[in-house]
Amino acid sequence: MIRVLIVDDEALVRSGLRMILEVADDIEVVAEAETGVEAVAAVARHWPQVVLMDVRMPRMDGVTALREINRLPNPPKVVMLTTFDRDEYVYGALRAKAVGFLLKDTAPRDLIAAVRTVAEGSAMLSPAVTKRMLDAFAGQQASDIRVARERLAVLTDRERHVVRAVARGLSNGEIARELAMSETTVKSHVSRSLTKLGLANRVQIALLVRDAGEG
Numbered sequence: 713m714i715r716v717l718i719v720d721d722e723a724l725v726r727s728g729l730r731m732i733l734e735v736a737d738d739i740e741v742v743a744e745a746e747t748g749v750e751a752v753a754a755v756a757r758h759w760p761q762v763v764l765m766d767v768r769m770p771r772m773d774g775v776t777a778l779r780e781i782n783r784l785p786n787p788p789k790v791v792m793l794t795t796f797d798r799d800e801y802v803y804g805a806l807r808a809k810a811v812g813f814l815l816k817d818t819a820p821r822d823l824i825a826a827v828r829t830v831a832e833g834s835a836m837l838s839p840a841v842t843k844r845m846l847d848a849f850a851g852q853q854a855s856d857i858r859v860a861r862e863r864l865a866v867l868t869d870r871e872r873h874v875v876r877a878v879a880r881g882l883s884n885g886e887i888a889r890e891l892a893m894s895e896t897t898v899k900s901h902v903s904r905s906l907t908k909l910g911l912a913n914r915v916q917i918a919l920l921v922r923d924a925g926e927g
Contacts, residue, residue, distance in 0.1 A: 714831045715742045717758060719751040719765035719777070720793060725816065729764060732820045739827060748772025752780045755788060761831050763790045764814070767805060778808045789830045809912045811835045835913035860923035866908045874901040878914050879921035 716739055720726050726744045733739045742758045745751040749772045751765060763781065767774040774792055781787050791812045792805045805813075812835050814826055864872060870891075877887040884902070888895040902914070911917055 714739045715760040717743050717754050717760040717763045719745040721746050721769045732823055736824045748777030751777045755781050760788050762827050763788050767792050767794045775805045775808050811913050835915050857925050860920050864924050871901050871905045875905050875917050879918040
């Protein structure tokens with residue numbers, strides 16, 4: 713059973729998310745929280761595997777709460793909820809190691825699939841969401857092009873092809889078909905690339921590739 717904590721300052725949003733998730737027989741909503749402060753306390757109390765957390769909240773925003781949660785032993789996977797309406801918190805959340813983002817109007821089946829994906833240890837990277845996110849922050853990342861390209865230079869040519877595909881939101885299977893390699897090989901390239909680049913997940917790969925102007 714996947715244990716989930718829902719964090720949002722709007723009761724209606726929390727209720728809607730709970731109703732969607734509890735349809736799945738392998739997901740259990742163990743608690744809800746209204747603020748970032750409550751979220752950190754709820755994680756310590758209930759030890760969920762996945763946290764769905766609003767980016768904007770009173771008392772403590774989602775980015776600050778994410779950093780606090782990641783200081784706990786064996787922290788859960790945190791997926792940020794957002795509307796992406798010029799949200800100034802999103803880039804900070806990525807740097808704070810959020811494993812993914814979901815729009816608040818995400819379709820129910822996609823929400824459930826995202827929770828399962830994250831619980832299995834993968835980052836949740838949707839092509840549509842990623843494009844909107846990266847486009848929104850293209851301007852402020854422009855000054856980092858040189859540094860980003862220097863970081864990517866540690867990768868082999870093959871690894872670079874793979875990370876570019878990751879940045880486009882392709883799954884391992886799709887990358888394997890596109891680059892004519894096995895899915896196991898793709899996973900190996902992604903894993904090695906994350907280690908070489910000092911990154912936590914596929915979302916951060918997408919940001920770095922975009923910083924380098926290669927996305």
